[in-house]
Amino acid sequence: MDLLLLITLALLCSCGPINTDPVFQIASVTLSIEPRAAVRRNTNVTLRCQANVISLAQLNREYTLYKDNSIIYNKSTSSKEDLLYHLPEARVSNNGRYKCMVRIMGQEMTSKSEKLTVTGMSQPILRVDKSRTTEGEDLTVRCMAPGETGSFFFYLYDNSSEIYDEHRNTNQAEIKLHLSDVGAHVIHCIYKVFILSESVTSDESNTVIVTVEELSIKPVLEISPVDNIYEGDNLTIKCSFRGFNQSHKEINLLLNQGTSLLSVGNATAAIEYNMMAEATASMLSFDCRLTVKNLIKVITKTIRVTELFSVPQLIMSPPQVFQMKPMTLICKSQHVATERINKEDLTYSLDPAEHFLTPNGAGIFSGKALKNEFNYTCIAEAKGIRKRSRTLTISPKVPVSVPxxxxxxxxxxxxxxxxxxxxxxxxxxxxxxxxxxxxxxxxxxxxxxxxxxxxxxxxxxxxxxxxxxxxxxxxxxxxxxSAALDTAVIEPVTDPILTVVPDPV
CATH class of the missing domain: 2.60.40 (Immunoglobulin-like)
Structure with missing residues (x-):
């Protein structure tokens, strides 16, 4: 008996250190969607992650659940039971591809992804704080997606035209709306739930009719004179309003010509603006703008202004000139309002005036061209109005030399x-x-x-x-x-002639 014990101890001592790490293998990981992968809204959905592990011992498992490659759940357990992840009353925001990963002592395996599709959305509900309003007043509108979750875009429509959109991470949006047009407005909303790059659109909400009533206050624009206006005439422009009552506070007036602001006024000071008519265009347009809170009312009037004389044209004669050769510049306005001014009242000058040209009649300037390039502009002037021609660049030609x-x-x-x-x-x-x-x-x-x-x-x-x-x-x-061509010329050698001297007898 003692001999057997000694032999056993010797064998144990010769075996070296013993490996205590458990032997195991993750055989498979599967993810299933219950009751099915395509369900209607409000269905209770369960994601089941099942891991088959071959081992002798009960090992600790780390479960990680992904939706569209983003982690949504982690759990560590030593239980062999399947991991269950519940989606109670599923919504379209739960749509996506799900997969499960299991990790045991550094070894891991991931299931195939499974797609969950939830259909059906709640009808949006639209609420407004009042059904009758006046021009310039704000309207509070609330669009709700009852029972929905996720990332939302809310869209508001007025008579079927989209007028507003807003992103929210909650299932309702409150919007301050300004309806400027007088009359009935049919308002409704929809919402979209965004899932990655896709979106799901709801049905239309209920419609609400909002009536906008016109304010009695209106802008008034007066221009004097109204016709037979020539450039240089004095204009008087008045911008005011009528229909004022005590409830109309913070009234502002703006008088503008195009994008140019001419003058400002308010409830106690109307605008009276004086200016000289300019024929920058054949028609001049003026706006009188009335602002009451958020309401802007505009009245526009247009007048025709006749130019006294057209922008002058500057030409050179002859069209091409050589250095230091005679030249003439002619400056002339093609159209002159002879019913208002005489042609003698219209004067012409050159800019610059010191380029060695002298006046030789109305708008005619003569002299010799310079050796270098130079620029001229001519100016026509009458009754304090000056008009400048386009710049004329003169490039005198260099005479050709003897070739x-x-x-x-x-x-x-x-x-x-x-x-x-x-x-x-x-x-x-x-x-x-x-x-x-x-x-x-x-x-x-x-x-x-x-x-x-x-x-x-x-x-x-x-x-x-x-x-x-x-x-x-x-x-x-x-x-x-040129001179005559002078060069040597090569004469080719002619055929040779054989001669015998003296002549043979």
Whole structure:
């Protein structure tokens, strides 16, 4: 017996340290939706997470439940029972893809995702604080989604047109509404529940009819004179109101012309504004704006203003001019209201006036063009009204210089070669022509400044080379002619002749 005990102890000592970690494996994890994956609103839904674990011992399990990849629930338990997650009275906000993950001692497994679809939404309810109101008064509107949960967008409609939207994380929205149009307004609302990038839309709410009554107060706009108005005439514009009563507080008046504010007034001070009529457009429009609380009433009047004279035009004669050559600038208004002013009352001047041009009649200025580019503007003036023309930029042309004529390679009798012609100065475009004596050869060649013109020719006699010349012109009065072409000419060697000296007998 003692020998058996000794042998057993020896065997135990030779085995080394013993591994006490339990052996296990997560075989499967499944998620199911009960009673089914597609249900109607108010159904009690249960998500069941079932984990099959192969082990000898009872191990601690960590359950994690996801909705659309976001964690919604965690639980740690040593029970082998399925994890149950309840969605009582399910709503569309519960729609989504669910999955379950189980983790045991560093080992984990995730189920396939299952989609839950809940259909049916409660009908929205619309409430208003009053069914009759007046212009400018606020109306409190409340749109409710009873029993719903989630992220909402509420939409408000007036006579089937959407007039307001608002995002809320609660199932109701209270809105301050301003109805400016007089008459009956049929109001209703809807809501949407947002689930990630999708949304579910409710039915329409009940409708509520709100009647807006017109305030008796109105703006009044008077303009004097009302017709036969010319620029420079004095205008008197009055902006006031009528229908005032003591309940109309915080009254403001604004007089504007387009986006330009001309004057302001209030309940005790109407607007009377004086101005000089300007013919910036054929028709001038003025607004008288009345503001009472949130109500804005506008009356608009338009008057026609006839211009005394049109904006002048500035032209140059001739249309193109060379440096230091005579030129004339003509400034003229095409239309003049002779029933109001005489043509002699209309004066013209140049800006700047010191560019060496002198007046030579009404709106006519003569002189010589400068060597550099310069700008002119002309001004027409009568009865204190000044009008300026568009700027005229004058770029005097540089006269073309006497061109040079040359060849690139020595010409050979009987073979084609090219003659080149180019002026070292002159504004483009430049017309080049080639001549052989008094006869023009080829068509004119047009080149920009800095580009050479060329022509291919053939000569059969050395003397012909000196007959070639070229001419250049860029719009001036006379052509500029080159010197005659002067270059050596290669004569090909002729066939040899054999001669015997002395003559054979």
């Amino acid at each position: 040079s004529i040359w060849v690139a390679d020595w010409p050979i009798l009987g073979e084609s070669f090219r003659i080149f012609c180019q002026s070292s100065k002159g504004s483009g475009p430049i017309d080049y022509t080639f001549w052989e004596g008094t006869k023009q050869i080829g068509a004119p060649i047009i080149k920009s400044f800095g580009q050479a013109a060329y022509l291919s020719v053939v000569i059969n006699d050395v003397k012909e080379i000196n007959l070639f010349t070229c001419k250049a012109n860029n719009g001036g009065e006379e052509d500029q002619q």
